[in-house]
Structures are given as structure tokens and as C-alpha cells.
Amino acid sequence: MTDSAAVKKEISKNISRISLDGAGYVDARFYQDDSSETILLYDGDLEANDTTVESGIGVRVLWGGAWGFAATSDLSSLRSCFDKALLNAKTASELVKVPLFMGDRDPITGSYSSPVAVDPFTVSLEDKLGFLTRLDADLVDDFILKRIVYANFQKKKIHFQNSDGSEINKDLVNVFGMMMVMSLDSDGEMQRRSMSLYSTGDGTSGWKMITEPVLFAEHSSRIKSELKGLIKADTLEYGRKSVILLPGQGHLQVHETIGHPLELDRILGYELSYAGGSFVNLDSFGKLRYGSDKLFASSYGGILNSPGSFGYDDDGTPERDYLLIDRGILVNALTSRAMVNEANEKAKREVFSQSGGVARATSFYRAPIDRMTNVNILPGDDGSLEDIISSTEDGIVVDNPVSWSIGSNREHFHFGCEIAWEVKNGEKTRILRNPTYQGHTLEFYNSLSAVGDKSTWRVELVDNCGKGEPNQVMQIGHGVPVVKFDDVIIGERK
Amino acid sequence: MLDANIRKILMEVRDQAASEGIQATLALHHEKSHLMRIGNSSISLNTSEDLTRLDIEVTDGRKQASQTFLGMIEETETIRNVLDKAVEKAKAAAPKTYDPIPDEVEESVYEEIQYDEALANLDPGVKADAYREIFSKLGDNFNYSGSWSSGSVEVCMITTANRNEVYHRGTDQLFTVVLKHPGKKWELINTQTGWRASDFSVEKTLKELGRLIPVYEKNPGFKVEPGEYTVIFGSDAVSEIANLSVFTGFMGRGWEEKQSWTSQNKPGDEVLGKNITLSDDPFNPQTFMFGFDMSGRKRKHFPLIENGVLMNLMYDSSTAARYGREPTGHDTRSMGIVMNTGDGFECPLEAVRDMGRVLYIPALHYMNLPSRSKGIFTGSSRFNALLIEDGKMVSPIFSTRITDSFQNVLGNVSVISSVSESVNGSNTYGRRMPVAISVPSYIVAEGVKITDSADSF
Numbered sequence: 047m048t049d050s051a052a053v054k055k056e057i058s059k060n061i062s063r064i065s066l067d068g069a070g071y072v073d074a075r076f077y078q079d080d081s082s083e084t085i086l087l088y089d090g091d092l093e094a095n096d097t098t099v100e101s102g103i104g105v106r107v108l109w110g111g112a113w114g115f116a117a118t119s120d121l122s123s124l125r126s127c128f129d130k131a132l133l134n135a136k137t138a139s140e141l142v143k144v145p146l147f148m149g150d151r152d153p154i155t156g157s158y159s160s161p162v163a164v165d166p167f168t169v170s171l172e173d174k175l176g177f178l179t180r181l182d183a184d185l186v187d188d189f190i191l192k193r194i195v196y197a198n199f200q201k202k203k204i205h206f207q208n209s210d211g212s213e214i215n216k217d218l219v220n221v222f223g224m225m226m227v228m229s230l231d232s233d234g235e236m237q238r239r240s241m242s243l244y245s246t247g248d249g250t251s252g253w254k255m256i257t258e259p260v261l262f263a264e265h266s267s268r269i270k271s272e273l274k275g276l277i278k279a280d281t282l283e284y285g286r287k288s289v290i291l292l293p294g295q296g297h298l299q300v301h302e303t304i305g306h307p308l309e310l311d312r313i314l315g316y317e318l319s320y321a322g323g324s325f326v327n328l329d330s331f332g333k334l335r336y337g338s339d340k341l342f343a344s345s346y347g348g349i350l351n352s353p354g355s356f357g358y359d360d361d362g363t364p365e366r367d368y369l370l371i372d373r374g375i376l377v378n379a380l381t382s383r384a385m386v387n388e389a390n391e392k393a394k395r396e397v398f399s400q401s402g403g404v405a406r407a408t409s410f411y412r413a414p415i416d417r418m419t420n421v422n423i424l425p426g427d428d429g430s431l432e433d434i435i436s437s438t439e440d441g442i443v444v445d446n447p448v449s450w451s452i453g454s455n456r457e458h459f460h461f462g463c464e465i466a467w468e469v470k471n472g473e474k475t476r477i478l479r480n481p482t483y484q485g486h487t488l489e490f491y492n493s494l495s496a497v498g499d500k501s502t503w504r505v506e507l508v509d510n511c512g513k514g515e516p517n518q519v520m521q522i523g524h525g526v527p528v529v530k531f532d533d534v535i536i537g538e539r540k
Numbered sequence: 541m542l543d544a545n546i547r548k549i550l551m552e553v554r555d556q557a558a559s560e561g562i563q564a565t566l567a568l569h570h571e572k573s574h575l576m577r578i579g580n581s582s583i584s585l586n587t588s589e590d591l592t593r594l595d596i597e598v599t600d601g602r603k604q605a606s607q608t609f610l611g612m613i614e615e616t617e618t619i620r621n622v623l624d625k626a627v628e629k630a631k632a633a634a635p636k637t638y639d640p641i642p643d644e645v646e647e648s649v650y651e652e653i654q655y656d657e658a659l660a661n662l663d664p665g666v667k668a669d670a671y672r673e674i675f676s677k678l679g680d681n682f683n684y685s686g687s688w689s690s691g692s693v694e695v696c697m698i699t700t701a702n703r704n705e706v707y708h709r710g711t712d713q714l715f716t717v718v719l720k721h722p723g724k725k726w727e728l729i730n731t732q733t734g735w736r737a738s739d740f741s742v743e744k745t746l747k748e749l750g751r752l753i754p755v756y757e758k759n760p761g762f763k764v765e766p767g768e769y770t771v772i773f774g775s776d777a778v779s780e781i782a783n784l785s786v787f788t789g790f791m792g793r794g795w796e797e798k799q800s801w802t803s804q805n806k807p808g809d810e811v812l813g814k815n816i817t818l819s820d821d822p823f824n825p826q827t828f829m830f831g832f833d834m835s836g837r838k839r840k841h842f843p844l845i846e847n848g849v850l851m852n853l854m855y856d857s858s859t860a861a862r863y864g865r866e867p868t869g870h871d872t873r874s875m876g877i878v879m880n881t882g883d884g885f886e887c888p889l890e891a892v893r894d895m896g897r898v899l900y901i902p903a904l905h906y907m908n909l910p911s912r913s914k915g916i917f918t919g920s921s922r923f924n925a926l927l928i929e930d931g932k933m934v935s936p937i938f939s940t941r942i943t944d945s946f947q948n949v950l951g952n953v954s955v956i957s958s959v960s961e962s963v964n965g966s967n968t969y970g971r972r973m974p975v976a977i978s979v980p981s982y983i984v985a986e987g988v989k990i991t992d993s994a995d996s997f
Contacts, residue, residue, distance in 0.1 A: 095633050319717070539766065
């Protein structure tokens with residue numbers, strides 16, 4: 047069966063059949079096309095010229111409070127895929143202490159398309175290579191030992207149906223880009239500077255985005271110049287200082303220490319055997335001082351141009367914009383339908399009023415789990431980067447992650463960055479190499495002392511967030527301004 | 541055995557391509573995967589996937605492209621379409637500045653020495669029963685979570701260079717149970733791995749957790765202040781450290797490009813302690829034995845470190861071509877890293893009986909590398925970590941961060957267990973590809989740098 051209309055009809059019939067059998071909920075995601083193209087230039091050589099094309103269906107059945115899931119590429123065996131998911135759910139229902147339920151929901155009919163001016167899959171390989179090769183040429187310099195230019199284009203055409211009667215079609219396009227230069231420092235250690243394609247939260251994704259100079263290509267000369275300074279720089283010494291995070295680093299801080307600990311499945315203990323838990327519990331909401339008064343964090347699935355925007359999640363919930371942290375107080379989590387119901391039952395009160403629309407699966411052959419959409423820090427009123435530097439007595443500015451290691455409950459962290467600039471008495475002075483900083487999440491966010499304004503805010507794109515069993519890689523975005531934290535441990539003890 | 545029709549149509553397309561002068565590698569990956577996930581003492585997800593992937597790589601002089609297809613593969617036309625797309629992309633590609641080394645299956649290989657029909661077809665009900673028994677015997681004072689992944693993988697590869705074919709079929713499983721104390725918040729874990737259904741037993745889990753639960757229940761958490769400590773690393777932690785040291789120290793590309801912590805050394809130099817020996821050994825049954833790599837080369841025992849001395853570097857075809865080296869059979873996602881055992885007691889507590897206060901850190905969570913060139917890694921303790929005094933388990937320790945170097949930790953090992961363990965390092969991002977590493981059940985390292993700790997588990 048290759049005719050998509052016939053497949054959709056067959057899905058509908060099977061959802062009705064399994065529902066009539068007594069399933070609490072059934073859904074199916076039909077990936078008509080899930081394509082990814084990766085191009086990697088390494089010192090100008092085309093080292094990766096890879097395309098992956100996937101198609102198939104994933105079926106989820108809730109029976110007796112437990113999930114069964116099955117997936118297949120063989121569309122001629124749709125019925126048996128539904129039967130397998132049902133059988134898996136029935137087996138799972140034999141060991142249920144906390145039954146899951148999705149709750150009643152009015153049917154939704156909808157569609158979502160990423161805003162795309164030029165579909166990257168319509169651009170020829172020659173044109174793509176022409177653009178990327180020119181970018182690579184811009185990175186060439188005598189002192190540079192290694193150059194990397196990377197682009198990844200993704201396209202997903204997904205049809206969703208569930209037993210609520212909802213039918214949703216999604217056409218998602220994501221584009222990622224990265225360039226990096228490397229050189230040896232005076233100790234023979236390889237240093238690097240990189241720049242990833244970012245979004246302003248508007249405009250269009252697709253080919254036009256990666257070719258927009260301000261978002262990507264025009265940063266080539268800056269990273270070269272910074273690398274030149276970096277290889278001659280002193281090493282950052284151990285101590286306690288203010289740390290100013292540029293968005294290239296700040297987005298990962300937010301991702302790891304606001305995003306993940308606020309995923310409700312982690313809070314409820316569903317990730318303990320792999321990704322870990324969370325220091326947050328159900329009593330924390332409305333009470334826990336997560337950060338200083340300057341901290342406002344949101345989950346916004348509707349940023350116009352971000353891989354964390356997808357219209358409707360894989361429970362059929364429309365995207366939402368809501369605060370997670372309001373003036374430093376934790377007020378909400380990243381939630382999906384079943385997790386909200388379980389949390390409210392467990393707490394014996396309404397902790398969460400509705401799903402946050404974060405149930406997502408990476409492909410047709412994985413079941414949805416709670417994933418970040420766009421988890422953001424909202425712009426503040428402390429001005430520009432220059433304003434924040436000028437108000438800093440003793441600190442460092444850091445950019446771009448080299449290393450990240452976070453405690454299993456996200457209670458503490460250690461980050462290594464590509465570059466630091468020393469700040470003394472309100473002036474950015476010298477470059478420092480091998481910068482690291484570490485801290486404990488709540489203490490760290492409570493030391494937030496400055497949040498940059500809209501001029502410093504941008505959406506960083508993440509294409510490699512790993513979570514779940516079976517494992518899933520997800521694409522998301524983080525809108526973050528420049529942020530400053532005080533009295534942070536920097537560098538390594540001797 | 542590979543489906544006869546798929547094998548037939550694969551060979552047909554190979555023959556067509558060869559006759560047309562196309563230089564191509566065709567690889568088929570078929571997995572049947574099952575995973576049961578546990579959350580809140582319930583089965584939270586029970587999944588099955590049956591997926592077939594076709595990877596075709598085409599080389600056109602110095603130009604290369606690859607095309608992967610995951611979908612229905614039943615007809616010659618499907619495979620031919622994937623090939624044609626790869627051919628078209630290779631034509632449009634930019635030429636490399638060096639000559640790629642063409643894939644060629646050296647000799648036909650058919651291996652299924654680690655295939656177990658019972659595991660391939662394991663009834664999910666068996667898993668449910670095992671978890672039920674564990675929950676019942678350890679009691680309902682805890683919140684249980686975990687997962688049990690099992691399945692089979694078939695890999696078949698042919699090239700247009702000749703009509704040789706390599707085929708691998710194997711099974712693997714990774715069982716995990718985590719129990720968390722709802723009030724005190726500590727977490728204990730037990731894992732089991734293997735390629736046979738019979739490699740798993742409920743009794744092993746009950747015995748291991750039964751040994752640790754009383755220590756955790758009776759004693760409060762201990763906060764480890766930053767400083768240098770003697771640390772017993774359990775097999776999972778040894779595996780993490782050894783594996784990361786291998787991938788950042790002994791891969792040809794990292795070394796050639798001065799990004800490796802061994803880049804300022806050369807083969808023959810002593811880079812780790814004299815009691816450390818590491819190899820890549822596809823014949824070790826504690827690894828998931830892959831006898832060939834995906835360039836068609838037969839894999840063999842490959843010494844990496846012998847008594848602390850760097851012996852060899854691993855070169856995949858692409859790196860070898862780029863730097864004028866010989867490929868070493870490392871175009872693979874399933875290496876068989878082996879760290880040799882020593883002469884330490886079987887029980888780690890015996891080994892540290894005269895060492896006073898030591899930390900037992902069986903696993904490291906979320907390891908990463910602040911400086912790859914210097915071999916500096918960081919990660920934190922998680923499950924089953926203990927304070928040991930005079931060989932006795934004293935109390936659980938709170939989440940504790942280690943930031944140290946491979947050279948320091950693997951250069952100051954005072955005891956190495958005489959018992960080896962297989963540690964499953966598989967992930968299921970994308971395709972199923974089992975990986976395991978064989979390591980001593982523990983090592984004792986002196987002067988390990990603890991750099992931070994939390995007030996909680």
C-alpha cells in the first residue's frame with residue numbers, strides 16, 4: 047500500500063477497531079517522508095555527502111493504563127502493526143501500579159508547516175556545495191590547522207491520527223549549520239572557535255536561512271580573529287568571579303539546567319535508569335525559588351523559526367506559550383497529557399492545569415516522550431552586552447561549549463567553553479583559554495544579576511538532544527539573551 | 541540467515557552496478573528490537589520495532605556519496621533507486637584532495653556465533669514476570685524503574701569489487717533495574733548483559749541489590765569534600781574511563797590532527813601505568829564479536845596499550861586515505877575493547893582492607909572532556925556509590941564529581957581485579973548496534989581528584 051490516502055483510511059479503521067476492543071487511547075504517526083541530508087567539508091574535502099530517507103508508521107496503544115508501541119516500514123501490514131502495539135500494551139498492563147491515562151479531549155483537525163521560503167531539498171547539491179565551499183575558503187589562513195563547515199537539512203512529512211478523532215498534518219523543515227577553525231596553542235593543545243547557525247525567532251527556515259549572512263556566514267572572520275587571540279592566550283586560573291554567558295553558551299546552560307530538570311517525565315521518575323531524574327518535585331511548583339527576581343523562563347512552541355516549533359505535539363496538543371519560571375519562582379513544567387494526569391493524581395491536587403504540548407518522538411519508530419520545545423530565558427532590562435560588561439567589576443565572558451557534564455538530578459554541573467574574555471573594572475580585557483565553570487543549579491540561578499535586553503536575545507538551534515529508551519535524538523531551540531551570574535567557581539583547582 | 545529474496549535482489553543490483561562500472565558498497569542492516577521500560581514500579585512502555593536499512597556508498601574517482609533508505613525493501617527496483625541516487629550525488633560531489641581507499645570484502649564471512657534464538661524471540665511476558673518477581677522480593681518500599689532491551693541484528697555487506705559477502709547475525713540484551721527510596725532519594729541500580737536469554741537471572745539482581753540495600757537504608761549520605769582520594773572504580777566506571785581514553789587517545793584521526801591526548805607521543809612511548817593493557821579484540825566473547833568492519837576488512841586482535849606503552853593507533857579507511865596510512869579494520873560501530881585483568885582479589889573490599897578510607901564509585905554519570913588534548917575528563921558518581929573504611933561499607937555518598945586525566949587515573953592504579961566483566965555500551969540512537977567492553981570488575985586508583993559534591997544523591 048503506497049497511496050497515502052489509502053494508508054490514512056486504513057489507519058482510521060484500525061484506530062476505531064482497537065478502540066472498540068477497549069483501548070484507552072490509540073494514535074498513529076505516519077511518516078510519509080523523513081529525509082535528512084548532511085554535508086561536511088573538512089579542510090575543504092567533502093567528507094560527508096550523506097542522505098537518509100525513512101518512511102513508516104508508529105502506533106501507540108494505551109491499554110489498562112500501560113503503553114504498547116509498535117513500528118513498521120511495511121505499510122502492507124498496518125493491521126498487524128496495530129495488533130502488535132495492542133499486544134504489547136496488554137502485556138504491559140499486567141504490571142501496572144500507576145495507571146496512565148490520557149483524558150478526554152475534543153478532536154482537533156489541523157496542520158502546521160515550518161515557514162520555508164526555499165525548501166533546501168529543492169536546492170541542488172552543486173549550489174549547496176558552492177555556498178559551503180565559499181564559506182570554507184573564508185576560513186583559510188596560515189595559522190589555522192583545521193577547518194570544518196557543516197550543514198544538515200531535515201524534512202518530515204507526518205500525518206497524525208488518534209482516538210480522540212484528531213487528524214493533524216505536519217510539514218517540518220529544519221536547517222542546521224556550523225563552522226569551526228582550530229589551531230595549536232603555545233602548549234601544543236588544540237584550540238577551537240566555532241559558530242552555529244542561529245535564528246532571530248522570525249524569518250524563514252530552509253535554504254534562505256543558512257544563506258542569510260548575519261545568521262551564519264558573516265561570522266567567519268570573527269571566529270578566525272578570536273582563534274588567533276586564543277592560541278596566544280593565558281589559561282584561565284581557578285577562582286570565583288562573575289560569569290557572563292553569551293547565547294552560544296547560555297542556551298546550553300538553559301537546556302541542561304532549566305529544560306531537562308523541568309521535563310515532567312524526569313520529575314516523575316520515568317528517566318531514572320538512563321538520563322536521570324530531577325531535583326524538582328511536585329511540591330516545588332509555585333514555591334521553589336529557582337533563581338533571582340530577574341529570571342523569567344518560558345516554554346514557547348510557537349517561535350516562528352526554530353526546530354522547537356512544530357504546531358502540535360505527538361499527543362495532538364497544540365503548541366503553547368507559557369512561563370516555567372516567573373520572577374525566579376518555579377511555576378510550571380514541560381508536560382504532556384499522560385504525565386499531567388499522573389502528576390495531578392499523585393499530588394492529589396491540580397498541579398498542572400493542562401498539557402504543555404511537549405510529547406514528541408524523533409521518528410516513526412520511536413514512541414513520544416516529554417521533550418523540550420523552545421525553552422527560553424526572556425529578555426531583561428539590563429541593556430546590551432556592553433552595558434552588562436561595564437557594570438562588571440571582576441568577571442569573565444564565555445562563549446560556546448566544549449564540554450558539559452551535569453549531575454543525574456541536574457542539581458550540579460560543569461561546563462568547559464571555547465573562549466573567555468577577562469572583564470576588569472567594566473572593561474573587556476584579554477582573552478583566556480580553557481575556560482571552565484561549575485556550580486549548583488539553584489545557587490547559580492539565584493546569583494543571576496543581569497539579563498540582557500532584546501538586542502542580545504537570539505534563538506540557538508540544538509540538533510542533538512539525546513534522551514529516552516530506546517534512545518531518541520531531538521531538535522529544539524532556545525531563545526536566550528546575554529546573562530550574568532555572580533560568584534561562580536571558574537577554572538580548575540590545582 | 542538473511543532473507544533469501546533480499547539477498548538475491550541485493551546481489552542482482554550489485555551485479556548490475558559492477559557491470560556498469562559503478563564502484564559501490566551495499567550494506568543491509570536488519571533489526572528486530574524489543575524494549576520494556578519500567579517507571580513508577582509499572583511497565584510504562586513496551587515496544588517492538590522491525591526495521592531494515594539499506595546503506596549504499598558510491599565512489600566516483602575522488603568523489604563520494606552515500607544514501608540510506610529505511611523502508612520496504614522487497615524489490616530490485618527499490619535498491620536500484622537508492623543506488624541511482626547515490627550515483628547521482630557522487631557525480632555532483634566535489635572531489636577530495638586524496639584518493640579514497642575503495643571498500644572490498646577481503647573474504648566471505650558468515651558469523652552467528654553469538655546468536656540465540658531464545659533471546660531473539662524472547663516473550664515480553666518473561667520480562668514482565670522477572671520485574672514482578674524483583675519488585676515482590678525486594679519489597680514495595682521503593683519506587684522501581686528500569687528498562688530491558690533485547691533484540692537481534694543482521695548485517696550484510698557486499699561491494700562491486702568482487703562477489704564476496706560478509707554476514708553477521710547476533711543477539712544482545714541489556715537489563716536494568718533502578719530502585720529509588722521515595723523519602724531518602726537514593727538510587728541503586730543493577731544491570732545485566734549478554735547475548736543469550738540464559739545470561740539473565742533474577743537471582744543475580746536480588747543478590748547484588750540485597751547486599752547494598754542495608755547499607756543505604758541504615759546510613760545517611762556522606763558528602764565528599766574536594767581533594768585527592770583513593771577510589772575503587774567499579775566495572776561500569778572502568779568501562780567509561782577506558783572507552784573514552786581509547787576513543788580520544790588511540791584513534792588515528794585524533795592523533796594525526798593533534799587533537800588527541802596522545803598526540804605528543806608516538807607508538808613505543810609509555811603513556812599509562814605499567815599495569816594497564818588495552819586492546820581491540822573481536823574474538824573476546826565478552827564483547828559482541830564482529831569479525832569484519834564495514835569496509836570489508838577482517839578484524840583481528842589489535843594491541844593498543846601493552847604495559848602502559850602505546851602500541852598502535854586505529855585507522856578507519858577515510859583517515860588512512862587522508863594521511864597515507866593503512867586501514868586497520870576500524871570502520872566499525874562495534875569495537876571489542878578489552879582491558880586486561882590483574883591479580884587483585886575478586887572482592888574489591890578485600891583489596892582495600894588496609895587502605896583506610898576510600899571511595900567506591902561503580903559508575904560515572906555524564907562523562908565529558910573539558911580538554912581532549914590533555915586527556916582531562918569530568919563526570920559524577922550516581923548509583924551504588926559508597927564510602928569504604930578498612931574494607932567495610934560505611935555509608936552511601938552524595939553525588940560527587942571527579943575531574944581528572946586519563947594519564948593520572950590510569951597511571952596510578954594500585955590494584956586491578958582478577959575477574960573480568962562485560963559492560964554493555966550499546967545505545968539505540970538510530971540503528972541497533974550492540975557494543976560491549978570487557979574490563980576488570982574493579983580497579984583501585986590513587987590520588988583521584990574530587991572537585992565538587994552535592995548535598996544530595
